[in-house]
Amino acid sequence: MRIRPLQTPTPPSSTTGSAPVAQRGASQAIAKSAANTSPSPAKLDGMLLGADGKSYPAGTPYTQVPSTQPSSGKGQGTLIFVNGMGETPASSRGQAQRIANATGMNVVPLYNATEGGLKDLIQSVGDTFDLGTNKAVDSLADQVYAQLIAGQPVRLMAHSQGGLITSRALTDVRNRLVAEGGMTRDQAQERLGLVGVETMGSAAPSWPDGPKYVHYVNRSDFVATFLGVGRPLTHPGKDAKVVSFGRFNPFGGWFGGDGHDTSTYLKHYVPFDDAARA
Numbered sequence: 001m002r003i004r005p006l007q008t009p010t011p012p013s014s015t016t017g018s019a020p021v022a023q024r025g026a027s028q029a030i031a032k033s034a035a036n037t038s039p040s041p042a043k044l045d046g047m048l049l050g051a052d053g054k055s056y057p058a059g060t061p062y063t064q065v066p067s068t069q070p071s072s073g074k075g076q077g078t079l080i081f082v083n084g085m086g087e088t089p090a091s092s093r094g095q096a097q098r099i100a101n102a103t104g105m106n107v108v109p110l111y112n113a114t115e116g117g118l119k120d121l122i123q124s125v126g127d128t129f130d131l132g133t134n135k136a137v138d139s140l141a142d143q144v145y146a147q148l149i150a151g152q153p154v155r156l157m158a159h160s161q162g163g164l165i166t167s168r169a170l171t172d173v174r175n176r177l178v179a180e181g182g183m184t185r186d187q188a189q190e191r192l193g194l195v196g197v198e199t200m201g202s203a204a205p206s207w208p209d210g211p212k213y214v215h216y217v218n219r220s221d222f223v224a225t226f227l228g229v230g231r232p233l234t235h236p237g238k239d240a241k242v243v244s245f246g247r248f249n250p251f252g253g254w255f256g257g258d259g260h261d262t263s264t265y266l267k268h269y270v271p272f273d274d275a276a277r278a
């Protein structure tokens with residue numbers, strides 16, 4: 001059964017000009033009240049953002065959420081996208097459209113909510129060391145686990161902190177396949193082979209073995225180069241492909257630079273199967 005989306009009530013429309021002043025005033029008050037009840041980004045943490053402008057609760061199968069399609073028409077397959085820190089729901093949806101256009105796939109954003117720079121940074125540190133609770137991690141893990149238990153493949157794409165969330169969620173899924181799914185560790189790793197992961201400027205330095213990975217690293221992106229798999233002594237996952245481009249510039253993604261932007265990364269996108277085989 002399809003789970004109904006959470007949505008802000010739409011106030012009744014008013015007829016300007018002919019409506020009495022009191023009626024117009026009441027309509028304006030209703031509209032203002034409805035606007036004030038729009039959920040904050042924090043309340044959407046871990047939820048799925050539909051292309052219909054509605055937000056769907058965590059646990060809703062992503063296959064039941066209206067996906068963002070390429071501008072050229074319906075895409076081939078669907079991927080889940082996890083955004084980085086500091087993104088609003090609107091910007092996450094905007095990134096989803098650019099990803100759909102670049103990959104030719106339908107995209108369902110799984111929202112990693114922002115609560116301000118400091119809180120986002122603290123949460124990212126926690127994700128790096130698998131500390132604390134992150135609703136986006138739990139939501140993504142549930143989506144992937146449900147697919148793998150059913151023997152179905154799943155595609156993921158992540159940017160920046162979204163990479164930390166994805167790495168942490170995949171580790172949780174591996175552990176659940178053993179603890180709840182009754183698999184051995186080797187069987188769990190083999191089942192994770194149904195997962196295809198692409199990252200752009202990820203902040204995650206370590207990834208569990210099993211999934212097929214393609215990591216994009218812009219050498220002028222501080223996050224990917226100094227925190228993610230662009231630096232030495234990391235584990236991008238067994239047989240992972242790391243696609244590097246650009247020239248080294250530690251300030252490229254900071255102080256107004258665009259080195260960390262998804263739009264910069266998507267200019268260098270290679271179809272997943274081609275990159276994975278390269």
